Amino acid sequence: MIHDQEPEVVAVWHTASAIGRHFEELPADGTVYTWAGPPLGETHCPGEDAPDYNPTSL
Structure with a gap:
């Protein structure tokens, strides 16, 4: 494998519950x-779904 290449992914797990993924x-x-x-x-941060949300002002 060349250093700048991503390694091949051989397995992936995903679980979801009421508190997150x-x-x-x-x-x-x-x-x-x-x-x-x-x-x-749900949003990552509270207020992200507000109509006046502007991530560049944080």
Whole structure:
């Protein structure tokens, strides 16, 4: 594998519950990448769905 190439992903897990979503990826090199997100339909930060929300003013 060349250094600037992404390793091949051999497995992906995704779970969802009332408190959020959780993702895991297992590349061929043996590392594990995990991340989480809000429940479906919810925003990452409070107020993101407000009509006057402007992310550049934060």
